[in-house]
Amino acid sequence: GAVVSQHPSRVICKSGTSVKIECRSLDFQATTMFWYRQFPKQSLMLMATSNEGSKATYEQGVEKDKFLINHASLTLSTLTVTSAHPEDSSFYICSARRGGLLGGGELFFGEGSRLTVL
Amino acid sequence: GENVEQHPSTLSVQEGDSAVIKCTYSDSASNYFPWYKQELGKGPQLIIDIRSNVGEKKDQRIAVTLNKTAKHFSLHITETQPEDSAVYFCAARSPLGGTASKLTFGTGTRLQVTL
Numbered sequence: 001g002a003v004v005s006q007h008p009s010r011v012i013c014k015s016g017t018s019v020k021i022e023c024r025s026l027d028f029q030a031t032t033m034f035w036y037r038q039f040p041k042q043s044l045m046l047m048a049t050s051n052e053g054s055k056a057t058y059e060q061g062v063e064k065d066k067f068l069i070n071h072a073s074l075t076l077s078t079l080t081v082t083s084a085h086p087e088d089s090s091f092y093i094c095s096a097r098r099g100g101l102l103g104g105g106e107l108f109f110g111e112g113s114r115l116t117v118l
Numbered sequence: 119g120e121n122v123e124q125h126p127s128t129l130s131v132q133e134g135d136s137a138v139i140k141c142t143y144s145d146s147a148s149n150y151f152p153w154y155k156q157e158l159g160k161g162p163q164l165i166i167d168i169r170s171n172v173g174e175k176k177d178q179r180i181a182v183t184l185n186k187t188a189k190h191f192s193l194h195i196t197e198t199q200p201e202d203s204a205v206y207f208c209a210a211r212s213p214l215g216g217t218a219s220k221l222t223f224g225t226g227t228r229l230q231v232t233l
Contacts, residue, residue, distance in 0.1 A: 006161065034220065043207060043223045044162070093161050107152065107221060109161040 002028050004096045006110030013084055014118055020080045021113045023094030029074035030096035034107070035067070038091045050077045084117040091115075120145040122210050124224030132232055137198050139227045141208035142190040148210040151191045152221070153182060156205045165206075166193070198231045205229070 003026040013019050023033055031052045036044040048069050049057040056069035066088075068080040077096075081088055093112040099105040121144040131137050143151075149170035154162035168175045168182045168191065175182050179198075184191040195202055205228050209221040 004161075041226075043225045046220055049220060095161075106164060106167065108164060109154070112159070112161040114159070 002026075002096075002098050002106070002108045004094065004108045004110040006094055006113055008113055009111060010114045010116075012116045012118065015085050016083055018080055018082045019084055019115060020078055021092055021094070021115075023077045023079070023096065023110050025075045025096040025098070025108075028096070028098045030077075030098065031074060032097045033071060033077040034095045034097075035069060035077075035079050036093045036095065038093060038112075040091075044093060047079075081115065084115070086117045089115055089117045120148060120210055120212055120222040122208060122222050122224045124208050124227060126227060127225065128228045128230070130230045130232060131198050133198060133200060135198055137193075137195045137202070137229055137231075139193045139206055139208070139229070140190060141192070141210075141224050142188075143210040143222075144189065145210070145212045146186075146189060148212045150211040150213075151182070151184060152209050152211075153180075153193050154207045154209065156207065156226075158204075162207060195229075198229075200231050200233065203229055203231045 005024045007022045033050040035047045038044050046059050047062045050069045050071040052071045058064045071077040091112050091114050095107045095109045097105045124141045152167035155165045156162040166180050166182050168184050179196045181194040205226045207226050208224040211221050
């Protein structure tokens with residue numbers, strides 16, 4: 001399968017600071033990437049859809065000013081958690097769609113980033 | 119929107135036995151159904167997928183079946199091994215969202231393969 005790299009895998013930060021997570025598709029170009037949040041023993045919750053060269057589309061209830069998404073190239077999307085608080089502690093996972101027209105194509109996931117806000 | 123239900127939430131089988139995980143979906147327009155395996159502390163890994171124009175797909179010990187009429191699909195793992203132990207997620211995608219079409223995930227099944 002295709003490779004999606006996510007960095008960092010773990011990050012601990014102080015409350016009030018901002019944290020950036022990178023998602024890269026290593027062997028394919030991804031016009032669309034997705035960001036998920038996963039709480040322990042729960043399913044993946046879609047936060048936003050990141051489209052290269054345009055603004056991200058956020059799911060209902062997700063604050064766009066809190067979770068800044070940038071998709072500046074066909075292989076890189078970043079998620080910045082601004083002014084992080086303990087309740088933002090979670091496992092954040094990105095995915096990238098390979099190929100497919102009009103929304104088709106396979107979805108490959110990164111390894112996830114565990115954020116702990118003290 | 120799409121709603122995906124997954125059963126069972128936990129499944130324990132002995133090594134060598136088969137495991138079956140079932141999912142149902144609500145949107146009859148959904149046409150893509152992938153299955154993901156997630157190990158502890160890692161991201162989901164695509165293990166098999168099926169599109170609505172076929173009823174069954176097999177890859178070595180893993181197979182997926184799709185019943186469009188009943189709107190359900192299943193994952194079958196034969197000859198299970200300890201390394202199959204993980205959480206498995208089903209998902210469904212409707213084409214109606216265009217380039218923004220997204221996956222809806224099931225709630226996950228924790229599979230444990232015991233020796």
